[in-house]
Each structure stands twice: as structure tokens, then as C-alpha cells.
Amino acid sequence: MTTVNPNVPTDFIRTIVTADVQAGKNGGRVVTRFPPEPNGYLHIGHAKSICLNFGVAQEFGGVCHLRFDDTNPEKEEVEYVESIKEMVRWLGFDWGDKLFYASDYFDRLHDFAVELIRRGKAFVCYLSADELREYRGTLTEPGRDSPYRNRSVDENLKLFAAMRAGELEEGTCVLRAKIDMASPNLNMRDPVIYRIKKVEHHRTGGKWCIYPMYDYAHSLSDMIEGITHSLCTLEFEDHRPLYDWCLDTLETPCHPQQIEFARLNLTYTVMSKRRLLELVTGGYVDGWDDPRMPTLAGMRRRGVTPEAIRDFCERIGMAKRDSVVDVAMLEHSIRDDLNRRAPRVMAVLRPLRVVIDNYPDDRVEQMDAINNPEDASMGTRLVPFSKVLYIERDDFREDPPKKFFRLAPGREVRLRYGYLITCTNVVKNAEGEVVELHCTYDPATRGGNTPDGRKVKSTLHWVSAAHAIPAEVRLYDRLFNVENPGGEDWKTQLNPGSLEVLTSCMVEPSLAGAMPGSRYQFERQGYFCVDLHSSPDKLVFNRTVGLKDAWVKIEQAGTERA
Numbered sequence: 111m112t113t114v115n116p117n118v119p120t121d122f123i124r125t126i127v128t129a130d131v132q133a134g135k136n137g138g139r140v141v142t143r144f145p146p147e148p149n150g151y152l153h154i155g156h157a158k159s160i161c162l163n164f165g166v167a168q169e170f171g172g173v174c175h176l177r178f179d180d181t182n183p184e185k186e187e188v189e190y191v192e193s194i195k196e197m198v199r200w201l202g203f204d205w206g207d208k209l210f211y212a213s214d215y216f217d218r219l220h221d222f223a224v225e226l227i228r229r230g231k232a233f234v235c236y237l238s239a240d241e242l243r244e245y246r247g248t249l250t251e252p253g254r255d256s257p258y259r260n261r262s263v264d265e266n267l268k269l270f271a272a273m274r275a276g277e278l279e280e281g282t283c284v285l286r287a288k289i290d291m292a293s294p295n296l297n298m299r300d301p302v303i304y305r306i307k308k309v310e311h312h313r314t315g316g317k318w319c320i321y322p323m324y325d326y327a328h329s330l331s332d333m334i335e336g337i338t339h340s341l342c343t344l345e346f347e348d349h350r351p352l353y354d355w356c357l358d359t360l361e362t363p364c365h366p367q368q369i370e371f372a373r374l375n376l377t378y379t380v381m382s383k384r385r386l387l388e389l390v391t392g393g394y395v396d397g398w399d400d401p402r403m404p405t406l407a408g409m410r411r412r413g414v415t416p417e418a419i420r421d422f423c424e425r426i427g428m429a430k431r432d433s434v435v436d437v438a439m440l441e442h443s444i445r446d447d448l449n450r451r452a453p454r455v456m457a458v459l460r461p462l463r464v465v466i467d468n469y470p471d472d473r474v475e476q477m478d479a480i481n482n483p484e485d486a487s488m489g490t491r492l493v494p495f496s497k498v499l500y501i502e503r504d505d506f507r508e509d510p511p512k513k514f515f516r517l518a519p520g521r522e523v524r525l526r527y528g529y530l531i532t533c534t535n536v537v538k539n540a541e542g543e544v545v546e547l548h549c550t551y552d553p554a555t556r557g558g559n560t561p562d563g564r565k566v567k568s569t570l571h572w573v574s575a576a577h578a579i580p581a582e583v584r585l586y587d588r589l590f591n592v593e594n595p596g597g598e599d600w601k602t603q604l605n606p607g608s609l610e611v612l613t614s615c616m617v618e619p620s621l622a623g624a625m626p627g628s629r630y631q632f633e634r635q636g637y638f639c640v641d642l643h644s645s646p647d648k649l650v651f652n653r654t655v656g657l658k659d660a661w662v663k664i665e666q667a668g669t670e671r672a
């Protein structure tokens with residue numbers, strides 16, 4: 111992991127933390143937290159928050175807690191808790207023994223609510239949901255005091271006890287903080303802090319029938335854990351006064367500082383868990399870990415490495431204003447990382463048979479091939495060459511257009527690590543479709559070299575028909591075909607071509623038994639990863655990302671314009 115010198119802050123959050131540490135605030139300690147609600151799988155937006163919270167803690171010698179914000183019993187599930195833990199670890203972060211659940215604090219949160227009532231700072235309110243909304247006012251009009259606002263402390267204590275005991279039905283009443291109905295900030299207009307929900311909780315079972323609201327629970331959970339810097343996304347900026355009010359009013363022993371940063375948005379991507387859940391339940395994708403999903407589980411299955419995600423999060427930095435990041439930038443980080451680590455192999459996705467007429471029928475030569483030109487330590491391997499090969503159907507044109515330099519009748523090309531071949535004859539089926547090419551090879555060009563120095567314009571990848579292994583290859587493209595999917599009809603913006611399955615691919619024999627999760631560069635095609643459900647008798651590869659880097663172009667265009 112990268113180590114940053116904390117004396118050189120890289121963004122406004124690290125600037126604040128540096129100043130706090132230097133001033134000896136919180137005794138110089140830094141404690142952060144990542145607080146997911148277990149109501150879905152983590153996505154790339156969460157990765158930004160994870161890298162920030164765990165990153166800041168690491169850089170300042172502090173700790174980062176993993177806290178499940180499980181205050182809403184209806185949508186939360188154990189499955190989500192487990193996947194979240196798995197993905198935080200996969201990203202490369204460790205919470206040690208600092209694993210917490212807001213639900214562990216239900217007793218204390220309840221006692222704090224009683225304390226607020228005692229201090230005359232909370233009251234039980236019988237307004238209906240509609241009335242609550244109406245009394246709340248608008249951005250331009252102040253709210254009105256609830257008729258239940260001035261009940262005595264004793265009465266409120268009794269009513270809250272009745273709420274807790276299950277004596278009142280859902281929706282009868284709520285507990286509200288008593289703050290200021292005329293506040294310009296709607297969050298401060300006597301917000302609800304507890305409601306009745308007769309629902310079992312995945313951790314506390316049937317123990318509770320009242321559950322705390324997010325803002326209330328969050329500030330106090332941070333305080334209970336001694337969090338020093340509570341980093342959250344911008345939509346909570348207007349909630350900060352309430353966060354502070356809870357801690358100030360209860361005169362808590364410590365007061366974490368809430369700091370907001372911009373959430374990550376990506377082009378061609380939806381990021382809200384509600385929408386991602388809809389894609390899963392509606393069968394638009396094949397589960398939360400579908401390789402087209404922006405979830406970390408999906409990205410892992412697609413072949414993205416944690417290093418690439420961390421690199422991306424570092425590159426995008428921290429802003430105070432919301433923006434949309436070009437997904438090409440994420441793809442750039444993925445490619446950059448895979449370029450360094452992925453061994454090169456040859457795979458033919460849409461095979462076209464090639465017979466080399468002047469090559470001996472039963473000869474097999476083992477050709478030396480480089481595993482990674484970026485990393486000599488990855489060595490070489492042997493690739494068998496024989497009389498009948500497959501090349502990519504796209505690499506041949508019977509009637510080549512002007513700038514097509516690949517194989518065509520009468521033309522000579524190089525087979526990578528093989529020989530130079532010239533196409534002499536084209537075989538077609540009854541429908542006129544090309545089914546086989548006949549070629550001759552030049553024995554003096556072994557390894558692809560030309561002793562006479564003659565040039566060929568194209569080098570093709572290939573596999574030996576007798577040695578190649580059949581495989582399925584899944585070509586993934588963007589899940590949405592509009593840049594900023596959203597609005598009512600966001601599901602009509604799904605890209606119908608986001609998955610193309612090729613079932614008759616042929617890959618070089620070194621890929622026999624490739625383990626799920628292994629990553630390769632298929633020469634000239636892109637980066638591919640062995641699918642989670644691949645097996646030795648049925649190899650399945652997922653395309654992680656193609657070779658062409660759109661981001662470099664975008665960046666260059668930007669510099670040229672500047």
C-alpha cells in the first residue's frame with residue numbers, strides 16, 4: 111500500500127486531520143470508521159469511502175472501525191454483512207478487532223433518548239405522518255410547533271416507555287427531538303429520533319419494537335466508539351447541525367468532527383443500492399456479482415484487481431463538490447495494473463481454420479513466447495505450432511479495404527512467434543461463407559523474423575488446431591448506453607449489447623486448468639479473467655477490459671485544449 115507522508119497533506123480532509131494531530135486534538139489520536147448499511151453489496155462508490163477512511167487511519171497511525179449501520183431492520187440481511195466484510199478485506203484493508211454494529215448500542219441509544227426527555231429535549235408526538243409533513247413547513251416557510259410539544263417530562267417518559275414496551279401500534283406516535291421549528295434547516299425542525307417498528311432485527315431479534323433514526327444513531331455511535339473524524343458524503347452536510355446537536359445536548363465526553371466529501375459518480379453507471387437491487391431482483395443482471403455491476407463483487411469477478419481500484423480512488427482525489435467521473439478513467443487504472451501483471455497468451459475468439467499446405471503433416475514445433483514484455487522476470491513459455499491453425503475471423507478479408515493490412519488473398523503476414531505465411535486459396539461453403547484458408551509458410555522466418563529484412567505490415571495471433579482448448583468467452587460492455595443514466599425510465603437505458611457470449615473460442619494449451627480468478631492478456635484483444643464458475647472441462651473467461659485506452663485520448667485532448 112502507498113505510504114503518504116502525513117506532513118504533506120494531499121487533500122482537504124488530510125489537511126484538517128494533519129492540523130488536528132499537530133494541535134494535539136483528541137490527544138493526537140485518529141480514529142475513523144466505515145459505516146455501511148447492510149442493505150446491499152458494496153460498490154465502487156463505497157470503495158472511495160473505504161480507501162479514504164482506512165487510508166487516513168493508516169497514514170496517521172490511527173485505526174479505522176468497520177461499523178454496520180443496522181438501524182433499519184426491514185431491508186437488512188446477514189448475507190449483506192458477510193459480503194461487505196469480504197469485500198473490505200479483498201480491497202486490502204483490515205479492521206482488526208474493531209468490528210461493530212450500531213445495533214449493539216440499542217440499549218445505550220435508548221438510554222440517551224430517555225436522557226434527552228429528562229432534559230426536556232425530546233417529546234413523544236402523536237401527529238400522523240401526513241400531519242408531521244404539514245407541520246414541518248417548507249424551505250421558505252417555518253414549521254409549526256406540534257400540539258404535543260409541551261407535555262411534561264414525566265408524561266413523555268411514560269409514553270416513551272409504552273412505545274418501547276410494545277403497547278402502542280406502529281404509526282401511533284414517534285419520539286422527536288425538541289429543537290426549533292423555525293430553523294432554516296429542515297433537519298432541525300424537531301426531527302424524529304425514534305419510531306415504532308414491530309419488525310424483527312437480524313441481530314437483536316424481537317428485543318426491540320422501537321428503532322432509532324439514522325442521524326441520531328450515527329452521531330451517538332461515533333461518539334460511543336471515540337471516532338475523531340467522521341467522514342461522510344456531501345448529502346449529510348445539512349445534517350451536521352443535528353449531528354452536533356445530539357452530542358452537545360447530551361454533553362457527551364467526546365465530540366467527533368463530521369467532515370463531508372463528494373460522493374463518487376461514474377458515467378454509464380448507476381450507483382444507488384436501491385437501483386442495483388432492482389437490477390438484481392428484476393433479472394436484468396445475473397446477481398450482485400454480475401461482472402457488469404459496479405459492485406466490488408462484480409468487479410472482482412470481472413477480473414479487476416484491488417490494486418487497480420485503490421489506484422483509481424487515489425487518482426480521483428477528494429473534492430468538496432459533487433461531480434461525475436468518466437468511467438474511462440477507471441478503465442485506465444484497471445488496464446494500467448493488468449498491463450503490469452497479466453501474462454500474455456493467445457486466444458482466438460472467432461476461429462477461422464488455416465491450413466499451411468507446405469508444412470509437414472505431422473510436425474509440431476514448440477515456439478518460444480514471451481509471457482510479459484513489461485516484466486522479463488515472468489519468463490517465457492512454449493506454444494505448439496502445426497499444420498492446421500486457427501486465426502481470428504476478423505483478421506482476414508477476401509476483399510480488403512484500403513487500410514486493412516491483415517491477411518487477404520496473396521498477402522503475407524506474420525504469425526506471432528511463428529512464421530510468415532501467405533494466403534494462397536480461400537475455401538467457401540454453399541452459402542458463400544469463408545470456412546478455410548490455405549496458406550504457405552516461409553521456413554526461413556521461424557520466430558517471425560525475416561532474414562532478408564522484408565517487411566510485413568501485420569502480426570496475427572493464432573492457436574494450433576490440434577492443441578488448442580475450447581473455451582467460452584463472455585464479452586462485457588457498459589451496462590448502460592447513456593452517459594448519465596437516471597430518471598423515471600432509467601431501465602430503458604440499459605445497453606442490450608452489454609453481454610455477448612462466444613461459445614466456440616480456442617485458447618492456447620497453456621491455459622489448461624487455469625484457475626478461477628486468474629487473469630491474462632489475450633494478445634491483441636484485451637484482459638480476461640477466468641470466471642468464478644469456470645471448470646477444467648468447461649473453461650469460461652470474462653473480458654475485464656479491452657486494450658484500447660479511451661482515457662489517454664481524453665486526457666490528451668484536455669491538455670491540447672488547455
Ligand code: ATP
Nearest residue numbers: 145146147155156158159342343373374381382383
Ligand atoms: P447508496 O446511496 O448507494 O444506497 P448509501 O450512502 O446509502 O449508498 P451506505 O451503506 O450508507 O450507503 O454507505 C456507507 C458509506 O459509504 C457512507 O459513509 C457513504 O457516505 C459512503 N458512500 C456511499 N456511496 C458512496 C459514493 N458513491 N461515493 C463515496 N462514498 C459513498
Ligand code: MG
Nearest residue numbers: 145146147179
Ligand atoms: Mg446510507
